[in-house]
Each structure stands twice: as C-alpha cells, then as structure tokens.
Amino acid sequence: MQIHTHILPNIPIFKVDDTLKKVIQFFKDHTYSHVAVVEKGRFLGVLSEEDLENFKVDEKIEDYRYNLETFFVRRDTNWLDVLETFSRNEANLLPILGVNESVIGYYDLTDFVSVFIDTPFFTEPGGILVVSKGIKDYSFSEIAQIVESNNARFIGGFITAMENDVVQITIKVGTTNFNEISQTFRRYNYNILFGNNDDQFLEDLKQRSDYLDKYLNV
Numbered sequence: 001m002q003i004h005t006h007i008l009p010n011i012p013i014f015k016v017d018d019t020l021k022k023v024i025q026f027f028k029d030h031t032y033s034h035v036a037v038v039e040k041g042r043f044l045g046v047l048s049e050e051d052l053e054n055f056k057v058d059e060k061i062e063d064y065r066y067n068l069e070t071f072f073v074r075r076d077t078n079w080l081d082v083l084e085t086f087s088r089n090e091a092n093l094l095p096i097l098g099v100n101e102s103v104i105g106y107y108d109l110t111d112f113v114s115v116f117i118d119t120p121f122f123t124e125p126g127g128i129l130v131v132s133k134g135i136k137d138y139s140f141s142e143i144a145q146i147v148e149s150n151n152a153r154f155i156g157g158f159i160t161a162m163e164n165d166v167v168q169i170t171i172k173v174g175t176t177n178f179n180e181i182s183q184t185f186r187r188y189n190y191n192i193l194f195g196n197n198d199d200q201f202l203e204d205l206k207q208r209s210d211y212l213d214k215y216l217n218v
Contacts, residue, residue: 003079006115007096009105011035014061016044021057023047036095036103037061037068043101045070046091072097075104080158082107083116121156127176130160130194131185132168138190140169146188147173150180168193 012026016039026035027049034046045068047061055064071089073082074097085094092109116122131143140157147154153174161168173181178195185192 003082003107003112003115004075006107006111007075007105008108008111011093011106013038013095013103014047015039016061016065018061019057020055020059020061020064023061024052024055024057027052032093032108033091034069034089034093034095036072036106038103041100041102043072043095043097043103044068046072046095072103073107074098079112079116082112086112119156121172124155124172124174126153126155126172126174127178128194129171129173129178129181129185129192130168131171131190132166132193133190135162135165135167138167138169142188143169143171146184146190147171147181150184152181 011032012022013036014023014026016037023035026032033049036046037044044065047064047068051064051067054067069089071085071091072095073085077085077096082094086092086107086109094107094109095103096105096107098104143157144154155172155174157169157171159167160170175181182192182195
C-alpha cells in the first residue's frame, strides 16, 4: 500500500526556541494530539496537547524540553508499523523523519485510516472470523492453510488483541459460510470468538441449551 502520497508537509513544525504562545494557539486551532519540535533542523521530540494546561505563554519550548516525547516514523516505515505507532502512543498526528533526522511532514490518523479502509481486507466481499489461541501455538501460515483447505480464499488477517499469553486474530475469508472452516479451526485447538450465524457448532450448543431449559422447566 502506497502511503507516501499522504504525507502532510504544511502542518507547523516548531523550533525549540519558539515561544509556547505559538504552540498554545496551534492546539487551540486544531484537534491534533501532538506537534513536532526541532533543534537546529533535527527532530528533538513532540509536545503533547495533554500538557497544554501546564504551558505558560511567556515561556519557550526549551523550558519544557524534558516533557518532550520521542516517537516518530520514517519515510520508509511500512503502513502496519505506522498504525502501531499511532495506537501505542495514542496519537492522531505522527512526525515523519527524513535524512539527517529532519521532519519532512506528518501522517494524520484520520487520513491514514481512510487509506487502510480502502485495502482489499475491507473492500473484498467475504466474512469476518475471530479466533484465539496460545501465543506460542498459532501461526499465520497455519491459519491460511486451514482456510484454504476448506476451498475458501484467505483475504487477510491481523492480531487484534494479546492478553495472558493468548492471541486474538481477526480473519477475512472469501465466504460467509463458516461451518467447515470453524470446525477445522477447532480441530487445530483454536477458539472461535466470532463468526457467521451458520456456524453449526454454535447452533448445536444453542439447541442443546434450549432442550435443557425445557427439561428443567418440566
């Protein structure tokens, strides 16, 4: 996916000896979470909008040097790592570094997500399946093999959660009939967290639960 065309070169980049008055006005005029600061043309860090209430208009950015965070991406950073950087730092604006650590522009989260949504994972017809397994036991090659062994097309997948040594994977499959695929995943010891209502295993459980309720109410 080409993301370089979405670099925004016109958002301000502040110098460390600029007054905070400029930064305060920037955050008041925009809804961005961070802004880049440079020293002698080289990236120094980012100021956070969350610190706005601590800023004093008559002081300089230099006075808040130790408040600066240091996250960024580079021009050749792939789009998945860009998304991860947005998420990990709870940011909606990311500085992009070029040669000599100069800031060549920013990625805007809203603009970037619109690019992501235009990828085949979202635009290709199919269904979503969410599975989980031990973090040491899963592999994407195995997941793709399970899907394709059931004569379905594996469109894509990504990790959506990781907790207590269990990983959750969201999968896009070129079908909405998950019966056979779900059964195969279970044989490989994957848990099905979300899938099509056609999943026969869940339907069987529901029928048995209904039968048990009727039995207990006799």
